[in-house]
Amino acid sequence: MSVKTTKVIVCRSCGKVMKDPSDFASGDLAHELCSNCTDEFGVQKRYSQIVKETKEFLIKQLSISDIEAEKMAKENVAKMPIWAHRQEELLAKKKIIITDVGSTTTKALLLTRKDNKFIHTDVQYSPTTVEKPFEDVNIGVFKAIQKLEKATDISLLAIDSIESSLKFKDEVLYLSTSSAGGGLQILVIGLTMFDSASSGKRTAYGAGGVILDTFAIDDKRSSLEQMQAMGILHPDIILMAGGVNGGAVSSILRLGEILQLANPKPKFGEKDEIPLVFAGNEAAQTFIAGLFQKKFDLYIVPNIRPTLEEENLQPAREKIHKLFMENVMEQAPGYAKLKACVADDIIPTPTGVIRALQLVSESLEENIMAVDIGGATTDVFSNIMGDYFRTVSANYGMSYSISNVLKDSGKENLKKWLPENFDLNYALNYIGNKMLYPTFVPQNPHQLTIEHAIAREAISMSKQQHMQMNFNTKQVGFLDKLKSTRDDLEKITEAFYIEKALEAKKFHMHDINILIGSGGVPAHTENAQQALAIIYDGFRPEGITEIWKDRHFISPHLGKLSAIDETLASEILTKDCYDKIGICIRPMNKKWKDNLAVMDLEIDGETSQIKTGEVHYFSNDEGKDRAISIILHKGFFLNSETRNFKFSSDLPIFIDTCRELDFAKENNAMQLYELKDDPAPLENDYLGFTRKKTIKSGVQKHLVELPYEGTILAEIDDEV
Structure with missing residues (x-):
């Protein structure tokens, strides 16, 4: 007699039995968590999110009070296996180490228990070891933790721990985030450049992709040129879109045939097939499956342009985002060994940052935008009226991507951020060498100035992508202007709309209350003024905006910690993570004229009149609280509510009343860069990176072949 057994899969968080693909996180049958316990990208929700959702469910089902529902929700969640286990594990530990393995730098944070409470103890840095000769991320982690041991005189690693095999003492809880391994390179194919190809680009950018090239029937290249261009690329993934649902399929299939003949090869030889995500006309899905199923790792998702007027980017973006995160982390050398050391899942660095941002915005109830400038990507996050958004400008x-910033911004935009008479060729050479040697650290004020200039452009372009991908803009109509309580302001500011099925929320840039800068550049400026200027210049806020910076760039660490203890993470985040570095005031007006009175400003009894075309920085070295009063003159606005402002603050005040950016005035007001002597030759600073090589002479042959037999139209000795 045979007995048939059935494998039962339960969610590691809540214990729910998972049977159908819809039960699993992101529809992934290999995932350990259910769809209820994870967000749209398959990452586990925070404790407070699960409590809130459970509370709302109980109120709806049982019609009980808010207080009673919250109590029941916390009791229910506390019984869930994963949360009960985490609290027990945390109580058993005396030290917590959290690392963030970045593309260039590995940062290690140490928390130690004191008086039954964990406190921030130290942060140490070490170069990330993904490049030759190391090619093992564990080495960089090991060295960063060794620095923690030396700086604090606390033993953390086990006696038998070595660089390539991390082991910790029993009293240590180890967690990590990671963004090592570089970005995901995507080849985008659409039917037309303006419609489906444009939607495809927004999808790829929003999911964290580096776009290698974009192809369409109207991209001004012949079929042969398209085929040759596709053939020399080595994408990690191909996104193909085109056609509205129910439309013609012939043009899509034509592009598919060109791709098939081009036969692009994977970046890494061990991969047999390149993943291809098809997000086009539903009527073409059967044909696409027949054309590509044996040649590519094919994924079919809903159409990103179901109609000419409608976009549906989210399903394709989620699929690509999932592949992006897997690619970034899994391909980092030594990642599998690191994964075996952690007490909880390693999460992507951007996920850690956005979780930290959620904690701050929920506690303050403010509209916040934040930027994380990394070595390979610049990520922009926002919390607008309770909705969270993220884009990865890979x-x-x-x-790694510094030359892409220069290429897309242009030399002139770089030059406007450099002091007068700065050698532009020196800046261009520095940028090229930094791309070749990504772990190089600036050695003098000139090199620091170049990096700050590039950071401003990276933030500016990433912010623009963030706004385009997440929000719609609409022309304000005549009747809307008449109805507006401050119609003058509506005429001069752009409105952004958060579109949802049943609602459309509107906001302006002057509604953003706080801007936060994270990453190596704002964290390691020479002074607070430089960090303030980088964040302000990159975002160009309007109205009154507080500027913060991530002091040690530990927001991803605390975002990860929130998965274990949300209260502890929130406390350290507000106390030890962010530095408030200034308040920026930038008024708005429709008609700018020279030497026009903008505002009457009073700071602790000292009054001054600010006119158009001026930049002022009122420092506060003593850090004392000051009473500030602003009275705006006619035609100028800081928000839609009032022209008179009174508040107190211990922060420096930065005021910009220039219609267009004037970096010379900004530099003079804040004393950002004083470059007296010319820098030493650039090659001197790179001696430790470059190896002496002998130049070999000889003949090099380069063979170019068509993917099919062609006709030679030239004779021997013809000039071609």
């Missing part, structure tokens, strides 16, 4: 970074 083309823009400070090391």
